[in-house]
Amino acid sequence: MKKILLIEDEEPIRRVLIRILEEENKDYVITQCEDGKSGLTTLVKEDFDLVLCDIKMPKMDGVEVLQKARETGINVPFIMLTGHGNVSTAVEAMKSGAFDFISKPPDLNRLLTAVRNALQIKNLVFENKNLKKRIAKKYEMVGDSPQINEIHHLIEKVAPTEARVLITGENGTGKELVAHHLHQKSNRSGSPFVEVNCAAIPSELIESELFGHIKGAFTSAIKDRPGKFEIANGGTLFLDEVADMSLAAQAKVLRALQENKIQRVGGEKDIKVDVRVIAATNKNLNTEIEQGKFREDLYHRLAVILIKVPSLKERKKDIPQLVDYFTENLITDQGLDPKTFSKGAINQLMDYPWTGNIRELKNVIERLMILGSNPVTEEDIHQFAAKPKL
Numbered sequence: 001m002k003k004i005l006l007i008e009d010e011e012p013i014r015r016v017l018i019r020i021l022e023e024e025n026k027d028y029v030i031t032q033c034e035d036g037k038s039g040l041t042t043l044v045k046e047d048f049d050l051v052l053c054d055i056k057m058p059k060m061d062g063v064e065v066l067q068k069a070r071e072t073g074i075n076v077p078f079i080m081l082t083g084h085g086n087v088s089t090a091v092e093a094m095k096s097g098a099f100d101f102i103s104k105p106p107d108l109n110r111l112l113t114a115v116r117n118a119l120q121i122k123n124l125v126f127e128n129k130n131l132k133k134r135i136a137k138k139y140e141m142v143g144d145s146p147q148i149n150e151i152h153h154l155i156e157k158v159a160p161t162e163a164r165v166l167i168t169g170e171n172g173t174g175k176e177l178v179a180h181h182l183h184q185k186s187n188r189s190g191s192p193f194v195e196v197n198c199a200a201i202p203s204e205l206i207e208s209e210l211f212g213h214i215k216g217a218f219t220s221a222i223k224d225r226p227g228k229f230e231i232a233n234g235g236t237l238f239l240d241e242v243a244d245m246s247l248a249a250q251a252k253v254l255r256a257l258q259e260n261k262i263q264r265v266g267g268e269k270d271i272k273v274d275v276r277v278i279a280a281t282n283k284n285l286n287t288e289i290e291q292g293k294f295r296e297d298l299y300h301r302l303a304v305i306l307i308k309v310p311s312l313k314e315r316k317k318d319i320p321q322l323v324d325y326f327t328e329n330l331i332t333d334q335g336l337d338p339k340t341f342s343k344g345a346i347n348q349l350m351d352y353p354w355t356g357n358i359r360e361l362k363n364v365i366e367r368l369m370i371l372g373s374n375p376v377t378e379e380d381i382h383q384f385a386a387k388p389k390l
Helices: 011-024 036-045 062-071 087-095 108-138 146-158 175-184 206-211 247-259 285-290 296-302 316-334 343-351 357-371 378-384
Strands: 002-007 028-033 050-054 078-082 100-103 165-168 193-197 236-240 276-281 305-308
Touching (some): 002 011, 062 087, 078 108, 146 305, 175 276, 247 296, 343 378, 357 378
Parallel strands (some): 002 050, 078 100, 193 236, 236 276
């Protein structure tokens, strides 16, 4: 069902437009108003998917209705109708945020196409907002322990700058969450955030992945291909598990950071790039440097700011909040039946060693939501929190 508000002072035109729209789609529900003032009042009181609005009307003209709607925070698409279709009026309506502008009497195909397009745009905007909310929730940093509050404080100070950041911490602690927050709170938030898991890419392919290649550079290079540095241009490049990168690739990354330019594999042309690099590792880079596995000069380039993400056993105070967070997500995303956790069960979870950190806790909560009783008890924790035997 799509709700359309028709604001038009001429009753015969309203009647014709309603008939055309209802014949086009039985799911269109049309509300009509005979002047701009009553139209705006109706628009403020109810939610609509589209507004068809005449421009020349008594009490309040259509452009004013549109402008006041936008001032109120109403972002529904407007299609403006007028029998006085001059260019200046059209320009004023479009500048005020109108989706389209149609002269009366309207061409039937033109009108219906505009209506369909406006409703499609409304759906895309709604889906985009929902997607952004889901992404934001996915990368939410849950907890109010001193360790997490300190990380939030660091992010607030560092994110608006161009400083490179090295994030350290055990596997499963949420290093990627810190990287996402740094990007979202930076001046580059409207540009790409590109993630590369250096541990997941074979050493012979990592250079091509980062810097791209030209056709014929190697056997499977059948066409030119940009690398992650180019794709992230203007935004943020997150090098996860950076310590697993080959020494040859490290040398090229160092050059990219020093000179802000790269060369594709097999190419000789320098390509300028503007990228903020955030890196993360679960390894001790000082040890890696001593063993000749990581370049010390690259370390100093990457570690302008160091952020250490604590293990879960260092922030056990956050476990009750994390349990609520994961439970809510599982109910929403997977449709699992709601469950509560007894006080004894929460205490057991807080005493658990959590060698796999937050990632392990998330898996355990999912297991308990599926297999545990309601409320989840201490016995459930004993039975299902341990790592499954293979």
